Amino acid sequence: MEPYRAAAARAAEQMQLYREDLSGWRSCKRTNEISISWKPSTEFHGNIYKLEGILPAKPEAVLRCIKPEDGGLREKWDKNVKELLIIERIDDNICITRTITPSALMKIISPRDFLDVVQIKQDENGTILSAATNVEHPECPPAPGYVRGRNYPCGCFCSPVPGDPGKTQLLSFFQSDLCGNLPHSIVDSFFASSLAEFYSNLAKAVTTLVA
Template identity: 70%
Template sequence: MDYQAAAEWAAERMQTYRKDASGWRSCKRTNEVSISWRPSTEFHGNLYKAEGILPGKPQDVFKCLKPETGGLREKWDPNVKEVVVIEKINEDASIVRTITPSAFMNVISPRDFLDVVLIKQDEDGTIASVATSVEHPLCLPQPNYVRGLNYPCGSFCIPAPGELSKTQLLIFFQTDLGGSLPQSVVESFFPSSITGFYSSLTKAVIKFVA
């Protein structure tokens, strides 16, 4: 499989999502994040967009998000049990396995996701981390986890205009959790999960890097 090509395709899709402002419907808003959605063009579920301002420069926020074995993500995100880099493709791209615990009062059983992740930094200081699901011979599906699928997704850590010590965090994701979950459960879980994500990440940036 051409992992680099898959990663570049995901990056192109993410840029498309950023530029296309049509069709978004607001579904949840807090002091920390605004969440909207529209039907995905990649699979039968929804594409979610989340936007919020976090304390800390983009590189500080990204330290908490960076997909690395034994990294900070495992320490602050209750929806992530383990992150493992299966293979480093090159300086910018890696194959990453993410294991999630049971959630939504155990209605959602543990999952694992296997993605190619591409990390890039733009000239304006934006740090982008984009991903999409792939297969890899060193990480086949395991019977004790439901293998979920991520369609083009990821985050943009953008320097906040006029705020040198803050970051605009823009996230897109579209995930097929797999299994036989009712759509109503999925649609309730994701907005609440994103809200908790921004809240936990804000605390993590202050605690670990800011």
């Protein structure tokens, strides 16, 4: 149990560092609703992406849409999540998950699965942090038919918007190694489009799926 708790703690610490790090980010997409930027990851030979936006719901409602649950809401709205399974619950705030993703970009990217430890916690200001990173688990070895990808410290901060408690400031970080023999151009194109879709679908979900 302790190695998983340590990995979860490190993921949460890295998320705080990413949140405070304002240097080196390069914009790759900006609209009236979102800002997406990136820079080289220090965890692997790929990029870390940052997504910023405002969601039309309280942080608790956003959490209900993103928190890991067997057959939960995440499978209903996130088109990049085909199935999400809880492999083991470490405690009330930490669990091990297996996320199965569908093929993408007209099947250029084949189905993947990711095994992560996920921690959810809330600070005194009402900000909810969901932090995750890759782990291994004896009950979930790599499976035939899927490329085992690796998520490096990633997740999101859901913060109350000052003066408007009915809205949430979303700050998300993604850094995933899809593994396999994929050209960097394909991977970069996939993340730029999928992050925008992630925000759009989450914004709809917090108003339609959460009572």
